[in-house]
Amino acid sequence: MEAAETPKPRERTLDARSLRGLAHPLRIRLLGNLRHDGPATASQLAERLGESSGATSYHLRQLAAHGFVEDDPTRGKGRERWWKASTEGVIFGPDLHSDTDPAVRGAVDLFLHEIASIHTQELATWLGTASDWPREWSHSADLSDFTLPLTSEQLHEMNEKLHEVVESYRTAGPRDGEAPLVRVHLHSFPRTGSTGRS
Numbered sequence: 001m002e003a004a005e006t007p008k009p010r011e012r013t014l015d016a017r018s019l020r021g022l023a024h025p026l027r028i029r030l031l032g033n034l035r036h037d038g039p040a041t042a043s044q045l046a047e048r049l050g051e052s053s054g055a056t057s058y059h060l061r062q063l064a065a066h067g068f069v070e071d072d073p074t075r076g077k078g079r080e081r082w083w084k085a086s087t088e089g090v091i092f093g094p095d096l097h098s099d100t101d102p103a104v105r106g107a108v109d110l111f112l113h114e115i116a117s118i119h120t121q122e123l124a125t126w127l128g129t130a131s132d133w134p135r136e137w138s139h140s141a142d143l144s145d146f147t148l149p150l151t152s153e154q155l156h157e158m159n160e161k162l163h164e165v166v167e168s169y170r171t172a173g174p175r176d177g178e179a180p181l182v183r184v185h186l187h188s189f190p191r192t193g194s195t196g197r198s
Helices: 016-022 025-037 042-049 053-065 102-132 135-140 152-168
Strands: 011-014 069-071 082-085 089-092
Touching: 011 016, 016 025, 016 053, 016 102, 025 042, 025 053, 025 069, 025 082, 025 102, 042 053, 053 069, 102 135
Parallel strands: 011 089
Antiparallel strands: 069 082
């Protein structure tokens, strides 16, 4: 009898060391691709992302060294090496935003700007292909923004509640593979030039 696969942890909290291991544009894209599209080889990832297999192999090994990806022993034959994501997401550690180490500050900036670029690209892809989807999808999708007067504590509370709502739908969808994956972006931040800094 085969041993049951150990369930992977849902999320990993980033610290300064692990963030520096992840903060590279190709590594972020590789990890996102494995999370969204499932296990793959370095060659498959290279084709998907328009990179060389040498580059994807190198950066996959770096991600593995920091515990973000791991071998998928259930796939592949011979020397073919399959990779899978070790977790479903990452969370910023509480001290990363205030770390004064220039290397950590650089890693924070690179990581956040790369995530923002990926979100922008995903949104642009949706807008460019929305007419290809059945009408109910374009009516269900959302592109809203709001401006609210909030304290930092209220902003944190609102984000926690929004995360809870999103999490409540994680297991609500069909598991038969018939439903498409839906990307949900939550951006909330104080507006530059507004009053009431706290």
